[in-house]
Amino acid sequence: MCQPCYYPDEGHLLHDLVVVIQPGLDGSEFGLRLNTLLFSNLAPTASFLLINASIGDEAVLASRDCGCGFEGMGWTRHIHSIRSFEKLTAAGMTFVDSHVVRVLEEVLPGRFGGGPISFQLVEEEAENGRGALSLVAHPDAGPLDETEVINTFLDAPGAPSTTDALMSDLWRQGGVVRVERRAPLTSQSGKIGHLVPAGHGRAPSTE
Known part of the structure; x- marks a missing residue:
């Protein structure tokens, strides 16, 4: 979780371990919602290889300055409003x-x-x-x-x-x-x- 935060479920995306993209408007062609989270893992120790894998969740991704310790370590990408569909x-x-x-x-x-x-x-x-x-x-x-x-x-x-x-x-x-x-x-x-x-x-x- 991020403190201070704008949303009750807001946190930081650890982008050195996982890449997250969203399909946007093109996702409807494949039955995906606008903000569907598609994961690809980067960690060499990961148990499974994921490439644009959906786990049935959607969220809002944004970059902003918050001043917390996670930002100081380079994790400036925020994620919030996480829901299952x-x-x-x-x-x-x-x-x-x-x-x-x-x-x-x-x-x-x-x-x-x-x-x-x-x-x-x-x-x-x-x-x-x-x-x-x-x-x-x-x-x-x-x-x-x-x-x-x-x-x-x-x-x-x-x-x-x-x-x-x-x-x-x-x-x-x-x-x-x-x-x-x-x-x-x-x-x-x-x-x-x-x-x-x-x-x-x-x-x-x-x-």
Whole structure:
């Protein structure tokens, strides 16, 4: 992690060990998103040879001066807003991440406020043993009608496919989704994922 940083998951790219490129607009021809991370490793001791390999993540890459110790060692390339765009499984249903990402990053912030990392799904286990999902909403999103947030979330993913429509109906009928107001969880590496599986992630920063 980088201190000081502009983003909660911001860090430095160790470009002497790995080369990272992004496909940009040309990536759509190969089914890749604009900011997909494509890795090629440089370390001679690496266990595997990677050449433009995608691990299902996307992020924003930028160069800036931050004044931290990592910059002093020559690592001036920054990476932030790291997310996965592969399929997700939660509460017994598998669905396409890109559909849910659109809702979390665009639909919900556009209607209720906040930014692209203000909303997150956290998988939990309900008292009856069934899967449950907390729709985490950062306080920066402002006052929310929880029922309206849940309905907006469930209605939006159903448009792209029949599978997502079925998922939304099952989650609505089962009362699977609930709203929780707090900062999104991060992984041990500082990554903010769209979905945090049960038992993963760590408590959000209180700073």
